[in-house]
Amino acid sequence: MKKYTKIFVSLTLAAFSMAFVAMAESTESVDATVSMEVNTFEDEEVQDRALSDWDGRWQSAYPFALDGSLDEAFDLLATSGKMTAKEYKEYFENALETDIAFISIDGENNTIEYEYMDGHTSKSEYQYVGCYIQEWSGGTKAALYRFEALDKDAGAPIYIELNDHIIKPAKSGYFHFRSSDTGFDDIEDPENRWAKFYPADLNAEELQEAFILHDHTLDSSAVTVPVPADETETEPIT
Secondary structure, eight states: OHHHHHHHHHSOHHHHHHHHHHHHTTSOGGGTTGGGOOSSOOGGGOOOOOGGGGOEEEEESHHHHHTTTTHHHHHHHHTTSSSOHHHHHHHHHHHHOOSEEEEEEETTTTEEEEEETTSOEEEEEEEEEEEEEEEOTTSOEEEEEEEEESOTTSSSOSEEEEEOSOOSSOOOSOEEEEEESSOGGGOSOTTTOOEEEEETTOOHHHHHHHHHHTOOTTSSOOBOOOOOTTOOOOBOOO
């Protein structure tokens, strides 16, 4: 990971983003979607997507934030001077918090199975109910793809939103997951709570590299997060 530190320190913020996009093009498919990610777009550009775009087994980034596996990424972010590494860690721990350890998506059968931190599982078939275009307080947008569980008694989240900063059909490299059992409007604090899932076969080092490549804290997608008292900056949703 030393090479990332050198890149971060030596390049301007704009060049930083370009450098990591270039690196993404030479990595595995988990990083191939970086160039497709957008945070500003016209509403008419947004296209419907099938659940199959998120096919596969995915793991939560939350345990990696807790056990120190992402600390080097937080150190990199801290060099921006906006927050300390400790403050970034606390921010991401809150944002990534979830009780779901793994999500397995079968797009062919439109099913999602959840494996929870305590070991229990739940599963349901889902139907696509449309894309909601969310306007964030920082002036940017997100396409939140909404699915509703058909089996309301299965114990699986009923109303879910998947967001990977892509607005047209494409295989996802990671995604944010939000849910509610009572309605989409009841999803808690969507700007500051956005559990994040990566392919389940990534080890800690690979997940950290993917986390850096897909991080949006240096682009224009913004939400307000805690910052030192003498600052009034906003940080982007990632």
